[in-house]
Amino acid sequence: MTELWDGLVTALKLIISLDPEVMAIAGRSLAISATSSTIAALICLPLATVIHFNKFRGKRTLINIIQTMFSLPTVAVGLFVFVLFSGAGPLGGLGIIFTPAVMVIGQVVLISPIMLGLTISALSGVDKSIADTAVSLGASRLQMAVVTIREARFAVLAALIMGFGRAISEVGLSLMVGGNIRGYTRTITTAISLETSKGDLELALALGIILIFIALIINIVLNRIQQR
Amino acid sequence: MALIETVNIGQRYGGQNVLEDVSLDIEAGEAFALIGPTGAGKTTLLRLLDLLEKPAAGSIRFDGRDVTANKSLRLGARRRMAFVLQKPVVFNMSVYDNVACGLKWRKQKEPVVRQRVNQALELAGMAQYAKRNARTLSGGETQRVAIARALAIAPEVLFLDEPTANLDPVSTAKIEEVLAHIIGEGKTTVVMATHNMSQGQRLAGRIGVIMNGRLLQLGSPGDIFSTPGNKEVAEFVGVDNILSGVIVNRDEELVTIDVNGALIQAISDYPIGAEVHALIRPEDVTLALHRDVSSARNTFEGSIAKTLLIGALVRVEVACGFPLFAVVTKRSAEDLNLAVNKKIYATFKATAVHIIKRWN
Numbered sequence: 001m002t003e004l005w006d007g008l009v010t011a012l013k014l015i016i017s018l019d020p021e022v023m024a025i026a027g028r029s030l031a032i033s034a035t036s037s038t039i040a041a042l043i044c045l046p047l048a049t050v051i052h053f054n055k056f057r058g059k060r061t062l063i064n065i066i067q068t069m070f071s072l073p074t075v076a077v078g079l080f081v082f083v084l085f086s087g088a089g090p091l092g093g094l095g096i097i098f099t100p101a102v103m104v105i106g107q108v109v110l111i112s113p114i115m116l117g118l119t120i121s122a123l124s125g126v127d128k129s130i131a132d133t134a135v136s137l138g139a140s141r142l143q144m145a146v147v148t149i150r151e152a153r154f155a156v157l158a159a160l161i162m163g164f165g166r167a168i169s170e171v172g173l174s175l176m177v178g179g180n181i182r183g184y185t186r187t188i189t190t191a192i193s194l195e196t197s198k199g200d201l202e203l204a205l206a207l208g209i210i211l212i213f214i215a216l217i218i219n220i221v222l223n224r225i226q227q228r
Numbered sequence: 229m230a231l232i233e234t235v236n237i238g239q240r241y242g243g244q245n246v247l248e249d250v251s252l253d254i255e256a257g258e259a260f261a262l263i264g265p266t267g268a269g270k271t272t273l274l275r276l277l278d279l280l281e282k283p284a285a286g287s288i289r290f291d292g293r294d295v296t297a298n299k300s301l302r303l304g305a306r307r308r309m310a311f312v313l314q315k316p317v318v319f320n321m322s323v324y325d326n327v328a329c330g331l332k333w334r335k336q337k338e339p340v341v342r343q344r345v346n347q348a349l350e351l352a353g354m355a356q357y358a359k360r361n362a363r364t365l366s367g368g369e370t371q372r373v374a375i376a377r378a379l380a381i382a383p384e385v386l387f388l389d390e391p392t393a394n395l396d397p398v399s400t401a402k403i404e405e406v407l408a409h410i411i412g413e414g415k416t417t418v419v420m421a422t423h424n425m426s427q428g429q430r431l432a433g434r435i436g437v438i439m440n441g442r443l444l445q446l447g448s449p450g451d452i453f454s455t456p457g458n459k460e461v462a463e464f465v466g467v468d469n470i471l472s473g474v475i476v477n478r479d480e481e482l483v484t485i486d487v488n489g490a491l492i493q494a495i496s497d498y499p500i501g502a503e504v505h506a507l508i509r510p511e512d513v514t515l516a517l518h519r520d521v522s523s524a525r526n527t528f529e530g531s532i533a534k535t536l537l538i539g540a541l542v543r544v545e546v547a548c549g550f551p552l553f554a555v556v557t558k559r560s561a562e563d564l565n566l567a568v569n570k571k572i573y574a575t576f577k578a579t580a581v582h583i584i585k586r587w588n
Contacts, residue, residue: 129317133374136278136311137330138381140303147329151320 003201011206022203026210029187032100032174033167036107040115041160043108048119049145053131063120069113078176081106085177098179103187106173111163118159122152154225161225165218169211229292231256231385231417232277237286238441239272247272247441250286254419256384259411261432261449262421265464269441270421271314274387277419278311307334310383314390314421316374318362323354323373326362330381344380352376352406368399375406386410388420392427407431425465429453437461454509455582462507462584468543468553469508472586475500482578490549493525494581503586512580513554515544515564516573525578528552532570535561542566546574 014022051062083089085097085105096102126148134144149156171189178185180194188207195204230253239247247269254260254277262270275281276288279295279302287296290305310330318326327348331341349355352372357365362373371391378386391407392400404427410416411431422428428435429449437445437452445457456462462470473487475498485492485506492506514520520527530548542561546552552574556564566572 127317129313129315130319132280133311133313133317133319134329134333136280136306136309136313136387137333137377138303138307138310139329139333143333147319 007201007205010202011209014202014206015209019206022206022210024183025186025188025191025207028100028185029168029189029211030214032103032187033107033164036104036111036167037160037164039104040108040112040163044112044115044119044163045149045156048116048123049149051116052120052123053141053145053148063117066113066117066120070117072110072113074110074170074172075176077106077110078173081109081173081177097177098181098185100178100185103174103178103185106177107167107170110170110173111166114166115159115163118162119156122155122159123148125155126151158222158225161218161222165215168214230254231291232419233289234277234283235287235289237273237276237283237288239269239276239281240284245441247276247283250438250443252436252443252446254385254417256417257414258434259418259432260420261428261435262419262438263425263428263435263464264421264423264438266423268438270423270438271389272441273438274311274389274419274421277385278309278387279306280311307381308383309385309387310378310381311387312371312374312378312389312391314393316371318365318370318373318377320363321361322358323349323360323362323365324358326373327377327380330377334381344382345376348376348380351379351409353402366399368395368402371395371399371403372406375403379410383416385417385419388418390421390423392422392424404431425453437464439464456507456584458584458587459505462505462582466509467507467582468510469506469513471506471508471550473504473506475502475504483583485583488550490528492581493578494583495578496583498583498585504583505586507582507584508552508576508580510543510553510555513546513552513574513576515546515554515556515560515566516575517564517571519573520575524575526581527573527575529571529573532566532568532572534568535566546572548574 051059081102085091085094085102087097130151131144131148134147139147169189171193174187175190175193178187178190180186180190188211192204192207232254234250234252236249236251237247238245238249250273262273264270276283282297287294289295293301295301295305319329324345327345328341331344346355349358352375354369354372354376357369362370365373392403395403407418408431411418420431432449435447435449435452436443439460445452445461452461453465456465456467459470471487471492473485473492475483475496476486477484478500481495483494483496483498485494485504487506494506498504528548530546530552532544533547533551534545536543537558540558541555542558544554544556544566546554554574
């Protein structure tokens with residue numbers, strides 16, 4: 001018990017003193033997840049609009065598949081990306097395995113289904129007559145899509161934040177394709193995993209507290225958005 | 229050349245015909261009302277005319293060009309029209325921004341947008357609400373924002389679907405006033421759907437009656453009101469007396485119709501033996517306590533079967549061999565001391581009877 005208590009005190013000291021190692025890891029985690037979330041959003045917003053506003057065969061099935069992929073295991077994505085980008089893999093020539101770049105790619109794969117699926121349901125929540133009204137007032141298809149996204153803006157933003165939340169909290173993928181290289185690909189979650197197995201609880205706890213703090217902020221923002 | 233021409237257009241939803249064979253010409257600058265009961269196909273026809281939907285059959289021409297299928301022609305034509313939906317929705321933004329939408333989509337310059345939006349808000353009586361979030365408005369106010377939003381783009385054609393359905397009488401009056409103003413200016417072609425016959429009469433110069441997906445009659449409000457083309461239209465426009473009979477005699481234009489043994493005189497071209505409906509508007513039937521000696525050819529003795537107060541009017545059912553409905557003012561009902569079973573004389577002129585052929 002004392003060990004845990006001491007660890008907690010040291011962890012808080014590390015945070016308050018803005019320990020360079022802790023801050024670097026937290027900053028890297030945020031940077032990688034923010035990058036992957038931005039890229040995923042740039043892919044998913046237009047794609048969700050295309051899927052939502054077009055009628056085609058198998059649309060229902062496609063949406064079901066996307067929703068199933070919400071719970072894609074991180075290690076499965078990790079394995080897939082590893083095989084793809086490792087030295088012997090088809091994209092091994094790029095030489096980006098064990099770099100932040102490949103972590104971003106993996107996270108984009110991981111969180112895109114969530115962003116896509118939740119954005120589609122956000123758009124479905126908008127009254128059909130919004131689109132009719134826009135078209136009747138002379139909107140082109142693109143203008144009509146923009147006004148519909150605008151109507152669903154809080155739900156769409158919530159979808160994007162959910163994606164970011166999944167990216168920053170996952171560990172399996174980052175460990176497998178990033179390699180947990182100190183000062184390069186070590187993130188909050190991979191560091192916690194390593195430090196805990198080494199028995200170095202102070203650093204693990206400090207990073208754990210920061211991660212929970214980030215999760216708390218995300219939740220507060222989400223709540224605020226949903227209450228509007 | 230008409231501004232909008234449809235040739236035999238039809239629409240199907242889920243294998244069901246909701247509109248069939250509608251051919252309609254709408255002239256630039258006219259005020260046209262589509263009337264018909266709920267579910268008759270009014271909304272579908274408006275959606276086709278506004279090019280929100282493509283017809284399953286037939287073709288539509290706008291300003292002389294076929295806009296049935298061509299995508300860019302449709303957007304171009306649609307940008308010259310505006311449509312106020314039956315349940316108008318406003319975008320989740322300020323009233324001003326709502327009204328500005330159509331202009332911004334047409335890439336109008338900011339000063340033009342500001343001037344047109346303010347003008348439209350002024351006309352709709354919504355200027356003081358410009359900064360309010362449009363979602364916080366009442367039903368009548370929302371409807372007026374929707375009309376202002378449509379007017380801001382200065383459409384050549386304004387479509388309105390049931391513009392006053394579900395609104396209180398005060399809001400209805402305000403909206404009819406705005407519409408009357410637009411129609412009076414004569415710059416905008418107005419096409420409105422309504423199930424309210426009297427609204428159509430008040431606002432439109434021409435009326436089309438639509439029932440069960442078919443356009444049954446086109447004409448001036450007066451024509452449709454006094455000489456409905458068939459029994460369904462007659463019922464819809466409030467002709468309470470629809471009597472089935474056979475023409476038994478004719479003297480030049482004047483015919484005698486046998487209705488259940490009672491003889492009614494009317495003006496008609498149909499020959500002896502023709503099976504017809506005699507349509508008599510209830511307000512054309514007068515009631516008296518004594519046999520009237522007047523030029524009216526049809527007087528029937530009967531007894532009052534029922535009276536019903538409707539606003540300032542009383543609807544009276546007289547049993548005189550056949551049921552005959554009359555509408556009198558509340559005042560004259562009191563003067564005549566009308567009561568159930570009271571003996572009464574009901575009178576109407578031969579020219580007040582409109583004869584249509586019976587098909588079934």
